[in-house]
Amino acid sequence: MRALVLAALAASIGRVLVETASAEEAFVTNQLSENLTVVDLATARPVATIAIGGKPAGVAVAPDGRFAYVTSPDAKALTVVDAAARRIVGKINVGGGPLGVAVAPDGAAVYVADWYAAAVRVVDPKEQRVVAEIAVGASPSGLAVTSDGRLLLSADRDADSVSVIDTATRKRKAIVKVGTRPFGVTIDADGKRAYTANVGSNDVSVIDIAGASEVGRVAVGMRPYAVALAQGRGFVTDQYGGTVSVFDLATLKPVTRITVGDYPEGIAATADGKWIIVANWDSNSLSIIDAVELKVTSEVKVGDGPRAFGAFLRRTQ
Template sequence: MKSVFLRVVLMGVVTSFAYAQKNSGPMLLVANQHSQDISLIDTGSGKQVATVPVGGVTGHELATSPDGKTAYVPIYGNAGVGRPGTDGSEISVIDLPSRKIVGKVEFDHGVRPHCAVYDKNSGMLYVTTELDKTISIIDPKTLKIVGTVPTGQEQSHMLVLSKDGRRGYTANVGPGTVSVLDMVGRKTLTVIPISGNTQRIAMSNDGSMVFTADQKTPRLAVIDTATNKVKAWVDLPSAGYGTAPTKDGKWLLVTMRGAKQVAVVDLKTLKVARTIDVGDGPAEVVISEDGKKAYVACNFSDQVAVIDLAGWKMETLIAAGKFADGMAWGQ
């Protein structure tokens, strides 16, 4: 009887140890465009621990549920924004604990769904649907489309929401504009001209500024959300792409794909304070919950760069899938 008890205890210890080894840090999810899957990266060990096929041609971006257990991956298609190719018409829903697709959101025509944002205020999932010039509103409980918000522009590629979920801002790539959206009233408030082409979008922590990168000139547009006008431009060493503010709200990280660098912008002076070398083709950037590290998806080197935000230097490069792109935090 004693030996049986010991075996049970030991099995429990081994199981707990294995679980701890498997989940030694927060889980970073990475959408890999060309390998058509998502990487599950254990940030504690700095290694990819699994991949999950997304069930479609290509998923560029993804979002997770508030509990971090479900991922939503829009299936965009096999082309870049504004280019000829297939038009995706669904979103894959992935259960992260089982690492399986457990559902689909289906559109009745091709819409090229791209950027997904889970709004904790309304409990709704918002997804940019480029070909319809809208943001689609999805109920995550039923996986049904329950409404839309018009953007009034072609190629509404990326979306950022205010903290209260009442305002939305889209980067409209080809038109080079930003649409300001009333997410509650489901209407476009205004369209802000930026450039002949713009990419990605982010908001300052206090909600006072929105940032998007000019693709014609190496500079960043800074939009005043009180006036919905461009209030300043930040000159960059190279063309910018993705952006993310640090947790303390003092700095904005800007990826520069051609330079293989991340620029660090001082949000008081709106000047570049320093640059950090990373992998090839840095695109999207996310900040860890504790604010100590930044993770940068590097498209061309199929890696995720880890930046120490205290020392302002790259710590390591983590292998991901082919053309690592959109990222989100999961469990």
């Protein structure tokens, strides 16, 4: 009888996932096993493994879902993956130490942060080559582009600042001082505010993008890595805490902390805002969080050392 109850519960959970997240996949960079795991969020199961090499870290799925772009710091390369076919279709030498990556809304440019050169490389994905370089602050890590494609933000970790870049001129137009050691950066859907996870000061900086200024600071857990936005809340991975800190976007007040796997890093919200997906480095897993109920509903095993640093979710419909 107990087995039947458990089977029914598992089927029920599966139906919930199918109803809410059936049209998305997670493309997870596994730095230690040097590959990419594709997870079907409808079934909460891995469906493909793609060898990448070079200790892959950053990942960005193009807005149209056709390609996933993966940075490999050790190989100094950007790998282009056909997302539907699950195969590599290009490898671009970008030099330096590529880490964060972002794709323009129209897919016409891919931006790669070079950790060592204090620069962002601009890649033409059609020609598969670097076409420009933009000077930013020291140790650029996370990148994000506004929904209109006009501005690119770079979290410059060792400069304790965020660079605001005009994508048309490919010039830095403003520098915003934030907390200590900003790493991940996320822009809201309206393109009005950005949020940086500050690894050194254990907080999140809130940036008014138009005013190029920090307008708030939110205390979170130890060694925050990246931020996701959903349901009027911010969700922050706390690497040392093994938690996700949740805060209210309107009041900037803490809401709760959710226990996930060990050493959580990459984090993203599904397109419908109902689920938060977290990559746990030490647990070799993804935690799936119900963004409304604020609880973990399932865990998915992936490769060794998952980072999933960037926009790693892909809509399939």
